[in-house]
Amino acid sequence: MSRLRLVPGTPxxxxAALAGVLDGSGTPFAPVPSDPAAAARVHAAAQPDEPVEDGCAVVLTTSGSSGEPKGVLLSRDALIASATATHARLGGPGQWLLPMKPYFVxxxxxxxxxxxxxxxxVLLDDSFTAAARRMTGGRRYTAMVPTQLARYLETDRDALRSFDAIIIGGASTPEPLKLRAADAGVTAIPAYGMTETGSGCVYGGVPLDGTxxxxxxxxxxxxxxxxxxxYRLRPELTAEVLRDGWFRTQDRGELVDGRLRVVGRVDDVVISGGVNVTLTTxxxxLLEHPRVEDAVVLGAPDAEWGTxxxxxxxxxxxxxxxxxxxxRDWVSQTLPRTWAPQEVNGLQALPMLASGKVDRQRLLEGVR
Structure with a gap:
């Protein structure tokens, strides 16, 4: 077994490290962000002093939006399979614009x-429009989180329209945002996936080839x-989620006309006062309220309600x-009164992780 190499989490x-593991000349690596707190999470999850598991090319650290960060082992074959299937779905290889942190999947x-x-x-080191203008021709692609799409629809709409496809992942894409993109003539494709699936593996509800x-x-x-x-040096956790070749996600979904629709997380259903409450519902x-721009609903431990x-x-x-x-009155118009939030916190903006996900842990720390 070889040792894990830590590399700067810069593009x-x-x-350079990816090129080495893909052509077989390099050694397994883990990208490290410059932020000290994020770097410490990578060190804790990647454990660079321990030998690397066979077949590993990259160790990525999960964002830890709702729990302990973990080191995810991705092989060379998995990376290439994801890239190949993505190009096949989008219409062929092309040039990519990078507006996301490269130490996330x-x-x-x-x-x-x-x-x-x-x-x-092409790197996003100035405005999105300026970066798009540096694309050299052929098919043009990029990927981003919903927050970025919403921002660029306001400031760089023409540049967004110049892409053959824009993959939207990292978080659920609100329906109003999908409609805004479609009305603007932007080809935005919601993707479902995570670090453990080598990035998005279901596009527009349809699994990629090989998934x-x-x-x-x-x-x-x-x-x-x-x-x-x-998971890096976590065989018990690996055995818990990988069974007979199937990865058991923490997400709930349904199949509608053969398409996957993600309806929330397994832990999005909480028991509050003896009543099952689906937080995502x-x-x-709340997001239907005419004055609400963004919202998230979580369950917090409570001596009286349980949650x-x-x-x-x-x-x-x-x-x-x-x-x-x-x-509470707005929620109760369409849902049981027992589902209405017992606590409401007004914020200027939801705290976000660098991955584009809501920082649930930070929100809950403020209410405990």
Whole structure:
């Protein structure tokens, strides 16, 4: 077994290390962000002083949005399979613009696709429009999180329209945002996937070639060539989620006309006062409020309720915060009163991780 090499989590650092593991000349590596706290999480998850598991090319650290970060083992074959299947779905290889951090799987796979396609990735080191203008021709692709798409629809709409496809991942894409992109003539394709699946493996509800999706009592199961090999030095956790070739995700879904629809996480259903409450359903109702710009609903430990339902709400610019009673009344118009949040927190913006996901841990720390 070889040792794990730590490399700078910069586009140049990751690209060079990726080129080595893809052509067989390099050694397994883990990209390290410059932020000290993020770097410490990588060290804890990657454990560079220990030998690397056989077949590993890259160790990526999960974002830890709702739990302990883990080191995810990705093989050379999984990386290439993901890139190849993505190009096949999008219409062929092309040039990629990188607007994401390369030490997360979404950014890393943009660089992998570039290497597989034999094209030079374009870095976002100025405005999105200026970066798009540096694309050299042929098919043009990029990938980003929903927050970036919403921002660029306001500031760089023409540049967005110049791409053959824009993969949207890292978090659920709200329906209003999908409609805004479609109305603007932007080809935005919502993707479902995670670090353990080598980035997005289901595009627009349809699995990529080589990927299969199934459900086990509503839990999403994934099987295919892009799957990770396991968790770094965590064989017990690996055995828990990888069974007979299937990865048991923490997400719930349903199949509608053969397409996967993600409806929330397994832990999105909490028991509050003896009542089962689906947090994502409450969250979706809040997002229907005409003054709500963004919202997330979480469960927090509570001595009286067991788990209390807590809403974090961002209102439209210039608007007054929504009071607890107003929020509860709005939710109760279409959902059981027992589902209405017991606590409402108004925020200027939801805290986000570098991966583009809501920092749930930070939100819950503020209410405990």
């Amino acid at each position: 140049d650092g990751v690209l 979404g950014g890393l796979q943009i660089l992998t696709r570039s290497l597989v396609a034999g094209t030079t990735p 299969a999706v199934d459900l086990d009592d509503g839990r999403i199961l994934i099987k295919g060539s892009t799957l990770f090999s396991g 409450v969250q979706a109702r 209390r339902v807590v809403a974090f709400v961002v209102v439209e610019p210039g608007g007054d915060d929504l009071g607890r009673d107003e929020v």
